[in-house]
Amino acid sequence: MKLSAYPAFTATAFTSRLAYRNQVWSGVFGELVATFAFIAVWTAAFVGRGTVDGVTLPDMVTYVLIAGPLLNWNTTRYIREVGDAIRTGDVTTFLLKPLHYPALLFFNQLGNNAFEQLTITLPVAIIVAFTVGLLPPASLAHGLLFVAYWVVSWGIMFLIATLTAMLAFWLLTAFALDWFLRGIMAVASGAIVPLWFMPAPLAAVLGYLPFAWVSYYPSAVYLGKLDLPAAGLHLAIGCVWLAALAGVLTWLWSRMRHRLIVQGG
Amino acid sequence: MSPIISASGVGKTFRQLKRQSGFGGAIRSLFSRDYSEIRAVDGVSFAIEPGEAVDYLGPNGAGKSTMIKMITGILTPSAGSLSVLGREPHANRMVNAREIGVVFGQRSQLWWDLPVRDSYDLNRHIYDIPEARFADNLAFLTAMLDMAPYLDRPVRQLSLGQRMRAEIALALLHDPKILFLDEPTIGLDVVAKDAVRRFLSEVNKQRGTTIILTTHDLVDIEEICPRLIMVDDGKLLFDGELKRLRATLGSRRRLILEFATDPGPLALATATLAADEGATKHFLLENETVSLLDVLGELGRGHGLKDVKLEEPDIEEVIRTFYQNKPKLAAAL
Numbered sequence: 001m002k003l004s005a006y007p008a009f010t011a012t013a014f015t016s017r018l019a020y021r022n023q024v025w026s027g028v029f030g031e032l033v034a035t036f037a038f039i040a041v042w043t044a045a046f047v048g049r050g051t052v053d054g055v056t057l058p059d060m061v062t063y064v065l066i067a068g069p070l071l072n073w074n075t076t077r078y079i080r081e082v083g084d085a086i087r088t089g090d091v092t093t094f095l096l097k098p099l100h101y102p103a104l105l106f107f108n109q110l111g112n113n114a115f116e117q118l119t120i121t122l123p124v125a126i127i128v129a130f131t132v133g134l135l136p137p138a139s140l141a142h143g144l145l146f147v148a149y150w151v152v153s154w155g156i157m158f159l160i161a162t163l164t165a166m167l168a169f170w171l172l173t174a175f176a177l178d179w180f181l182r183g184i185m186a187v188a189s190g191a192i193v194p195l196w197f198m199p200a201p202l203a204a205v206l207g208y209l210p211f212a213w214v215s216y217y218p219s220a221v222y223l224g225k226l227d228l229p230a231a232g233l234h235l236a237i238g239c240v241w242l243a244a245l246a247g248v249l250t251w252l253w254s255r256m257r258h259r260l261i262v263q264g265g
Numbered sequence: 266m267s268p269i270i271s272a273s274g275v276g277k278t279f280r281q282l283k284r285q286s287g288f289g290g291a292i293r294s295l296f297s298r299d300y301s302e303i304r305a306v307d308g309v310s311f312a313i314e315p316g317e318a319v320d321y322l323g324p325n326g327a328g329k330s331t332m333i334k335m336i337t338g339i340l341t342p343s344a345g346s347l348s349v350l351g352r353e354p355h356a357n358r359m360v361n362a363r364e365i366g367v368v369f370g371q372r373s374q375l376w377w378d379l380p381v382r383d384s385y386d387l388n389r390h391i392y393d394i395p396e397a398r399f400a401d402n403l404a405f406l407t408a409m410l411d412m413a414p415y416l417d418r419p420v421r422q423l424s425l426g427q428r429m430r431a432e433i434a435l436a437l438l439h440d441p442k443i444l445f446l447d448e449p450t451i452g453l454d455v456v457a458k459d460a461v462r463r464f465l466s467e468v469n470k471q472r473g474t475t476i477i478l479t480t481h482d483l484v485d486i487e488e489i490c491p492r493l494i495m496v497d498d499g500k501l502l503f504d505g506e507l508k509r510l511r512a513t514l515g516s517r518r519r520l521i522l523e524f525a526t527d528p529g530p531l532a533l534a535t536a537t538l539a540a541d542e543g544a545t546k547h548f549l550l551e552n553e554t555v556s557l558l559d560v561l562g563e564l565g566r567g568h569g570l571k572d573v574k575l576e577e578p579d580i581e582e583v584i585r586t587f588y589q590n591k592p593k594l595a596a597a598l
């Protein structure tokens with residue numbers, strides 16, 4: 001299969017989701033409730049205080065939207081589907097085709113997430129912008145860097161989710177792994193509490209783990225909490241993580257394929 | 266012509282970790298290196314010529330799916346050698362994949378939430394099928410398989426029979442040289458089975474596509490494939506035409522005698538009692554030369570015989586006899 005043909009999977013995933021378009025309403029509603037709940041919590045925390053550690057309430061409202069609906073990628077469905085395909089052996093039907101399975105997953109999940117960003121994140125962002133108000137990026141350069149961070153965030157989350165689903169092949173349960181991952185992501189990605197409000201030793205450790213590139217660093221860069229050299233440096237570190245995780249995935253997939261063709265699906 | 270598929274002494278042994286029962290057993294098996302071996306395929310050899318249609322028949326667990334997986338390159342043989350289109354299948358997975366089509370009766374390759382047509386379009390990308398060729402094939406398959414009414418319906422709304430036809434079309438869109446079907450008629454009703462069988466035979470004759478079909482369903486056989494490969498317990502039992510199988514086994518015709526009232530036990534020299542339902546008795550004729558008259562002559566008058574029916578042996582009968590006589594035959598063949 002030619003590389004130029006893979007985007008067909010993106011389109012397929014996108015149109016598949018249209019079949020369940022009534023789920024969009026509950027998705028938007030759920031995200032809105034969660035977003036306004038977090039905004040309420042931060043509003044309460046900021047009562048009587050203009051800034052906390054150099055962070056303002058409008059900063060936090062914008063952080064909630066970016067780290068939450070925008071970058072807290074929904075992978076539950078994806079991990080379940082891939083985990084099931086692996087557990088039931090359906091994955092062997094993909095081995096029968098002239099294609100690279102992880103690449104198929106990549107383009108497929110791109111379609112899924114594009115669908116969610118357009119139908120759920122965008123409306124939620126518009127509603128929050130017109131009710132509570134959102135800040136623009138700290139500078140044009142920060143805004144441009146943020147776009148690169150956004151891509152890295154998606155890439156890292158795709159790799160972590162795919163690795164999690166593949167572990168189901170050895171551990172035989174994608175469900176428990178998904179809960180485990182969600183627990184880790186809730187803390188380590190900074191989706192709920194930014195690293196700057198965490199105890200210093202914890203923040204220091206989490207600041208080096210790949211999860212922080214999913215929600216925390218992109219949001220912090222958007223808000224200008226990292227100066228441009230620091231933002232550039234962390235983008236480079238994020239890319240190193242991306243390459244490392246891609247390497248692990250390639251290795252794990254080749255081991256899995258080997259096991260599949262020796263021991264059967 | 267050289268064979269399109271050849272298997273020589275092919276074997277597959279699965280190693281399975283021995284699991285012990287209970288919680289303690291589960292913990293122990295985590296550390297155990299105790300394996301049991303399952304010989305799913307055991308020294309099977311055959312050669313298939315281009316354009317042939319072959320039935321790969323055997324009861325559940327006989328090793329049919331394992332064989333199909335090895336020929337299609339998604340499982341490595343643990344013994345012997347395999348060649349498909351001149352290549353070793355598992356070492357050439359990508360190249361091989363372009364030239365074969367595979368249908369698994371128990372696994373769908375269609376995209377569940379999308380209209381059937383969209384899965385076909387995706388295959389056009391996967392296999393780089395030229396636009397015109399794709400349109401031709403789709404038109405041919407749609408007409409032959411009568412798929413026009415549901416081409417635009419999502420797969421999840423199709424009946425099993427419709428879905429299976431759609432799966433077969435999917436596997437044929439890229440003009441594969443060989444089509445493998447693993448239990449394609451499983452779960453289908455008689456009408457749907459018939460449609461599938463007639464279509465496959467048509468594709469084999471018209472397009473010259475080599476077809477290998479596995480089944481444990483005896484009724485599948487006669488219609489599609491004149492050649493039969495029978496396996497059991499991983500081993501090859503018979504390879505040849507159905508006619509030869511019949512001849513080898515001798516056809517035992519079935520004679521059904523219906524009496525007005527139960528005549529009591531009956532024993533004959535020319536036929537063996539197969540089933541006794543009181544007033545209705547089934548006999549199997551001993552051999553080709555015994556005629557109906559011989560039996561009736563032996564039976565004589567005075568039993569209140571009401572009706573007589575003579576049936577040709579059906580294939581189930583042939584194969585049942587075959588499995589019953591397996592040890593004897595294995596020695597003779």
Ligand SMILES: Nc1ncnc2c1ncn2[C@@H]1O[C@H](COP(=O)(O)OP(=O)(O)O)[C@@H](O)[C@H]1O
Nearest residue numbers: 263264265279303305325326327328329330331
């Ligand atoms: N991946 C596997 N691991 C262990 N044993 C297997 C595996 N796949 C099949 N078997 C065993 O091999 C034998 C043949 O299986 P299979 O080829 O699926 O039979 P069939 O398709 O004829 O019903 C069975 O005993 C089955 O349990």
Ligand SMILES: [Mg+2]
Nearest residue numbers: 329330331448
């Ligand atoms: Mg099988």
